[in-house]
Amino acid sequence: MTQNILAKPEFQDMLKIVIEEKIPFCHLLGMKLDSFDPDAPQLGIDMREQLLGNFAQGMLHGGVIASVLDSVAGFAILLKMAQLSPQDDVPAQIREFGKMSTIDLRIDYLQPGRGKRFVATAEVTRLGKRVANVLMDLRNEKGERIATGAAAFMLHGRA
Numbered sequence: 001m002t003q004n005i006l007a008k009p010e011f012q013d014m015l016k017i018v019i020e021e022k023i024p025f026c027h028l029l030g031m032k033l034d035s036f037d038p039d040a041p042q043l044g045i046d047m048r049e050q051l052l053g054n055f056a057q058g059m060l061h062g063g064v065i066a067s068v069l070d071s072v073a074g075f076a077i078l079l080k081m082a083q084l085s086p087q088d089d090v091p092a093q094i095r096e097f098g099k100m101s102t103i104d105l106r107i108d109y110l111q112p113g114r115g116k117r118f119v120a121t122a123e124v125t126r127l128g129k130r131v132a133n134v135l136m137d138l139r140n141e142k143g144e145r146i147a148t149g150a151a152a153f154m155l156h157g158r159a
Helices: 010-021 024-029 062-084 090-097
Strands: 032-036 042-046 053-054 100-109 116-125 133-142 145-155
Touching: 010 024, 010 032, 010 042, 010 062, 010 145, 024 062, 032 100, 053 062, 062 090, 062 100, 062 133, 062 145, 090 100
Parallel strands: none
Antiparallel strands: 032 042, 042 116, 100 145, 116 133, 133 145
């Protein structure tokens, strides 16, 4: 392979389309991929009225927080897989996303989700043949940590 698949614009463009547009729930939440670095992946969401859990205090809904952290974990795993075991072409690499599912998700809500923009990051701590483990973090635009998470994903059909 002459060029790292992670650096290919078509890989990043296709992944953006899948997560930002084709997955209806991610699209509904307004998720945007901010960094394709497999060691520091990021996705973000802007606060909108539709995402409020406590409308009187302007706080992000806990389910939105959990969903964003779950999504950044899957994104991180896909990037790590592309880095460590790249597929022959971009569509094959993107199809790896459909071969994983969350089997365990733990969220620690540390403070109310107040802010204008939220950024989620993740670190893949283990990428096995059948299971991947990830640690996640969500912060607002001021850098205040809103929540952390840990997840395990089943990797279906991974060699």
